[in-house]
Structures are given as C-alpha cells and as structure tokens.
Amino acid sequence: MSDSPILPEDETVPRDEVVRLAAQFIEDAQTRADVLALLAFAELLRDVPARVSEPLLGDIRYTWWVEALEEIRDGRKVRYHPLSAALSGVAERHALDMQVLIDAIEPHRLQLDGRLSLRDALSVADKGQAAVLAQAARVLAPTADAACLLIPARFHTLATMKVAGRLNANEAGAEEGRHLYREARQSVKRVPSALLPLVLPTAVAADLWQGRVRSALSVRLKLLWVFVTGRI
Known part of the structure; x- marks a missing residue:
C-alpha cells in the first residue's frame, strides 16, 4: 500500500476515506490519481442532493457536468473546475468513453425527488455509479471485463445511500441487505486482481448497511485482507 498523502479537501479525490484507502493499493501514482478522479466524480454525482438546498439547484449542477463532459468529449475548451480539469487529463491519457460518463449522470437525477424506491436506487x-466504475477499470486494466464490478458497486452504492437516508426504509431492510451482500461476496471472487482496488470498499459496506462503525485500524486490516485474498 502506498504511503503518499491524499488531502480530503482536494476536489479531485473522493471525500470517502474508505475509497481513498482502497485506492492506495494502486502502486503507480499517476494511475492512482486518474482512478481517484473518476471515483471523485462518481461520489460527486451520488452526493449532489446533499450539497444543494433545493432540487432545482441539483438539476442545474447535473446539467453543468453534462455540458462539461460534452466539452471534453468534443475536444472543446472545458469549463473550469478542479475535477473537470482532472477528468480532461484522464480522458486524454486513457481514451475514456465520455459518452458513458455523460449517460451516467441522468439516473442520478432520480435522487432529486426525495427518498428513492429500491428500484430507482x-x-x-x-x-x-457502476458505469463510472467501469471507466475507472479501463484506467487500471484496459482489457479486463468490468462487468464483474456491477454487483459489488451496487451493494456499496445502496449501503452508502441508506446511511445518508436516501432509500425508502420499507424497501431497504436487513433481509434485503443480506441478499445484496451475498451477491456481492460471490461477485468479488470473480474480480481480477488488477481491479480489486475498485471493489475493496464493498468489504465494509455491510457495516454501513447495519449501522456499525469500524475503527480506523479495523477498516485498514479488512481492506488489506480482501486485497490479499480476493474475498469479502
């Protein structure tokens, strides 16, 4: 695991400490920075509702990002934000499919309507979220099949949204959590080692779902164990 510092106030990295810790298993510094920029973008999309005072402002933010990514896609001058600048560099270095990232924005608008049904979540x-993660997989291992990331990403996303109070409580109970976790455990076994840093946060998502809090040391040890064994 790399010991290079990551500043949580940097808008080109996720605020989620577990996601940042997982990325430390990516040895190459530039690759790690590129992956973190994509993960920060995924986090930004997911958390827009928590950063605005009313749905219209959230809709404006999503539209701003659609237009920024279209500028990157089309090779035009890109409107400035630390993250848009970072994503422009990532796209250039790794030939990202920008249309996939653009299309990934639209489903997030569902969050602006309030608590989500499980279907909308x-x-x-x-x-x-999984669509953005698949682009991060292209950075880490361009020839790997990113389809194996879908179910682990699903469980981690839903657990995070549950903690934030964005899921309908009647549809996100303990039984559903156990079912999603079993699926995630099986799917992680099929994730290539090169892509494991992208699914490591799933290892502690069960704690999120159940409202448990791990110590910082426990989280680090859990991530290390999953990275070494490929199992959660």
Missing part, C-alpha cells in the same frame, strides 16, 4: 447504482 438500483438504477442510480447500476446505470450511474
């Missing part, structure tokens, strides 16, 4: 997770 799955749309956010599968069509939004």
Whole structure:
C-alpha cells in the first residue's frame, strides 16, 4: 500500500476515506490519481442532493457536468473546475468513453425527488455509479471485463445511500441487505486482481448497511485482507 498523502479537501479525490484507502493499493501514482478522479466524480454525482438546498439547484449542477463532459468529449475548451480539469487529463491519457460518463449522470437525477424506491436506487447504482466504475477499470486494466464490478458497486452504492437516508426504509431492510451482500461476496471472487482496488470498499459496506462503525485500524486490516485474498 502506498504511503503518499491524499488531502480530503482536494476536489479531485473522493471525500470517502474508505475509497481513498482502497485506492492506495494502486502502486503507480499517476494511475492512482486518474482512478481517484473518476471515483471523485462518481461520489460527486451520488452526493449532489446533499450539497444543494433545493432540487432545482441539483438539476442545474447535473446539467453543468453534462455540458462539461460534452466539452471534453468534443475536444472543446472545458469549463473550469478542479475535477473537470482532472477528468480532461484522464480522458486524454486513457481514451475514456465520455459518452458513458455523460449517460451516467441522468439516473442520478432520480435522487432529486426525495427518498428513492429500491428500484430507482438500483438504477442510480447500476446505470450511474457502476458505469463510472467501469471507466475507472479501463484506467487500471484496459482489457479486463468490468462487468464483474456491477454487483459489488451496487451493494456499496445502496449501503452508502441508506446511511445518508436516501432509500425508502420499507424497501431497504436487513433481509434485503443480506441478499445484496451475498451477491456481492460471490461477485468479488470473480474480480481480477488488477481491479480489486475498485471493489475493496464493498468489504465494509455491510457495516454501513447495519449501522456499525469500524475503527480506523479495523477498516485498514479488512481492506488489506480482501486485497490479499480476493474475498469479502
């Protein structure tokens, strides 16, 4: 695991400490920075509702990012934000499919309507978050099949949204959590070692779902164990 510092106030990295810790298993510094920029973008999309005072402002933010990514896609001058600048560099270095990232924004707008049904939350997770994660996989291992990331990404996204109070409590109970976790455990076994840093946060998502809090040391040890064994 790399010991290079990551500043949580940097808008080109995720605020989620577990995601940042997972990325430390990526040895190459530039590759790690590129992956973190994509993960920060995924986090930004997921957390827009928590950063605005009313849905219209959230809709404006999503539209701003659609237009920024279209500028990157089309090779035009890109409107400035630390993250848009970082994503422009990532796209250039790794030939990202910008249309996939653009399309990933739309399902996140569902969050602006209030607490989500499980069906809508799955749309956010599968069509939004997992789509961005698949582009991060292209950075880490261009020839790897990113389809194996879908179910682990789904569980981590739903657990995070549950903690934030964005899921309908009647549809996100303990039984559903156990079912999603079993699926995630099986799927992680099929994730190539090169892509494991992208699914390591799933290892502690069960704690999120159940409202448990691990110590910082326990989180680090859990991530290390999953990275070494490929199992959660």
